[in-house]
Amino acid sequence: xxxxxxxxxQVVKEALAGxxxxxxxxxxxxxxxxxIVRADAPIANKVGLVSGGGxxxxxxxxxxxxxxxxxxACPGAVFTSPVPDQMLAATKAVSAGKGVLHIVKNYTGDxxxxxxxxxxxxxxxxxxxxxxxxxxxxxKDSLYTAxxxxxxxxxxxxxxxxxxxxxxxxxxxxxxxxxxVNAHGRSMGMALTSCVVPHAGKPTFDLPDDExxxxxxxxxxxxxxxxxxxxxxxxxxxxxxxILEDLPFKQGDHVLAFVNGxxxxxxxxxxxxxxxxxxxxxxxxxxxxxxxxxxxxxxLEMAGCSFTLLKLDDELTKFWDAPVLTPALRWxx
Amino acid sequence: xxxxxxxxxxxxETITMRVKEQRDYLTQLDSAIGDADxxxxxxxxFTTVLTKLPSVADKDIGTILKTVGTTLVSTVGGASGPLxxxxxxxxxxASADRFELTVxxxxxxxxxxxxxxxxxxKSTRGEKTMIDAIGPAVDALKAARAAGDDLLxxxxxxxxxxxxxxxxxxxxxxxxxxxxxxxERSIGHQDPGATSAxxxxxxxxEVLEASQ
Numbered sequence: 001x002x003x004x005x006x007x008x009x010q011v012v013k014e015a016l017a018g019x020x021x022x023x024x025x026x027x028x029x030x031x032x033x034x035x036i037v038r039a040d041a042p043i044a045n046k047v048g049l050v051s052g053g054g055x056x057x058x059x060x061x062x063x064x065x066x067x068x069x070x071x072x073a074c075p076g077a078v079f080t081s082p083v084p085d086q087m088l089a090a091t092k093a094v095s096a097g098k099g100v101l102h103i104v105k106n107y108t109g110d111x112x113x114x115x116x117x118x119x120x121x122x123x124x125x126x127x128x129x130x131x132x133x134x135x136x137x138x139x140k141d142s143l144y145t146a147x148x149x150x151x152x153x154x155x156x157x158x159x160x161x162x163x164x165x166x167x168x169x170x171x172x173x174x175x176x177x178x179x180x181v182n183a184h185g186r187s188m189g190m191a192l193t194s195c196v197v198p199h200a201g202k203p204t205f206d207l208p209d210d211e212x213x214x215x216x217x218x219x220x221x222x223x224x225x226x227x228x229x230x231x232x233x234x235x236x237x238x239x240x241x242x243i244l245e246d247l248p249f250k251q252g253d254h255v256l257a258f259v260n261g262x263x264x265x266x267x268x269x270x271x272x273x274x275x276x277x278x279x280x281x282x283x284x285x286x287x288x289x290x291x292x293x294x295x296x297x298x299x300l301e302m303a304g305c306s307f308t309l310l311k312l313d314d315e316l317t318k319f320w321d322a323p324v325l326t327p328a329l330r331w332x333x
Numbered sequence: 334x335x336x337x338x339x340x341x342x343x344x345x346e347t348i349t350m351r352v353k354e355q356r357d358y359l360t361q362l363d364s365a366i367g368d369a370d371x372x373x374x375x376x377x378x379f380t381t382v383l384t385k386l387p388s389v390a391d392k393d394i395g396t397i398l399k400t401v402g403t404t405l406v407s408t409v410g411g412a413s414g415p416l417x418x419x420x421x422x423x424x425x426x427a428s429a430d431r432f433e434l435t436v437x438x439x440x441x442x443x444x445x446x447x448x449x450x451x452x453x454x455k456s457t458r459g460e461k462t463m464i465d466a467i468g469p470a471v472d473a474l475k476a477a478r479a480a481g482d483d484l485l486x487x488x489x490x491x492x493x494x495x496x497x498x499x500x501x502x503x504x505x506x507x508x509x510x511x512x513x514x515x516x517e518r519s520i521g522h523q524d525p526g527a528t529s530a531x532x533x534x535x536x537x538x539e540v541l542e543a544s545q
Binding site: 116 | 364370373406408410412415454510511515
């Protein structure tokens with residue numbers, strides 16, 4: 001394993017220290033329990049937005065803390081859910097009396113730890129609502145699994161809901177909007193290579209040089225199929241088709257197209273994949289009216305990408321366009 | 334023979350040792366069907382628990398177990414943190430203010446832990462989880478008790494049932510947790526949570542046998 005680290009058990013803390021120094025104008029990092037919080041939190045008259053999850057998906061979630069997006073993020077160990085103490089401390093730090101929304105990706109550990117944190121916060125008199133993202137169409141049968149995983153839609157939700165919270169929406173409205181984003185969004189990912197969890201020291205799974213995993217999860221969970229690597233156009237079609245038929249997206253729809261890198265794929269390939277996606281959607285009469293291209297929800301050094309499509313309406317478009325100022329996303333301010 | 338608070342302290346210390354010894358094995362089991370962190374996470378949790386034990390060394394069994402539970406919740410993360418944390422918390426509630434436990438009390442305490450895990454994980458038997466090891470252990474403990482077996486005999490039977498339950502997870506199809514994403518590919522692998530549950534059962538038997 002070759003990595004730019006000092007010691008596996010220090011990776012998260014040392015990266016947090018770097019973030020704290022690099023973005024001191026936007027955020028503050030608290031340790032033990034670890035959480036990243038807006039430098040100006042709590043914001044009067046604003047619903048607090050807290051997310052979190054295992055580390056290794058940077059810039060998600062810490063890179064989305066700032067104006068117009070998250071109020072706080074709780075980083076767990078690499079690929080391990082954070083603990084309730086972190087979420088409780090973050091919830092208290094952002095609570096301004098209008099309630100707090102927990103944005104949770106649908107993984108067993110994340111759901112249970114956030115659930116415990118919400119119970120603890122409620123016991124301290126803080127109103128907490130939760131929304132769980134589960135947009136990964138690679139997981140086919142939710143009856144016999146832990147359900148669809150939360151992936152790319154999480155990023156879009158944090159931005160859109162962040163815009164609404166900044167505009168003063170109340171907790172019930174924020175929760176409804178978050179559920180709407182989840183209901184209108186679908187994702188699918190693929191991997192060209194595995195990733196190496198620092199404390200494991202070796203690849204999470206073996207993927208031969210000439211094969212790719214279609215439907216990969218962001219922790220290297222297996223997907224739908226493993227096939228020989230083909231042309232980008234064919235890979236784009238393999239990702240787009242299950243997304244399009246699942247919602248389903250229809251002719252005349254306007255969508256936000258999010259082409260995400262898994263961490264080890266260069267931007268030149270992501271733009272190439274965006275071009276393929278654009279052709280596929282144009283062929284079906286679907287208009288891309290907003291887009292996001294880059295590595296925003298990653299899986300360490302995994303090479304690969306994911307597509308997320310979000311069906312837009314005026315409300316979602318308005319809050320997507322709203323100003324945002326965070327380490328990883330910024331426009332309008 | 335009864336289980337004393339001192340036994341419970343030794344039980345927790347023994348779990349900590351066994352988890353540390355088996356850390357890489359648990360992580361290896363988890364990398365086959367999960368996310369390769371079970372051994373690392375439990376080791377981190379119980380290592381912290383060990384530092385809390387001196388502060389509860391003279392306390393009742395309930396306080397000791399609750400301290401273990403809250404510490405695990407605060408340090409383990411993932412799915413096993415809330416699950417084992419809830420298990421020890423519920424076990425602690427079921428043994429509040431007690432300094433000794435009979436075999437009947439033990440059955441009540443372990444069943445409370447099992448119910449805690451089922452409630453937190455919204456899971457039941459046959460889904461390839463730690464419940465598949467703990468459930469049969471509870472059954473065996475109750476059956477042995479009904480047959481009039483003493484504490485050690487009952488516990489030996491429970492540990493044997495726990496081991497059988499753990500091994501029975503190998504051919505199971507996972508329908509809960511991260512292993513469920515593998516679908517059919519989860520078959521043929523032993524569940525890491527069931528394995529750590531068996532290590533804990535074994536640790537209790539080891540402590541009681543040593544103090545005989």
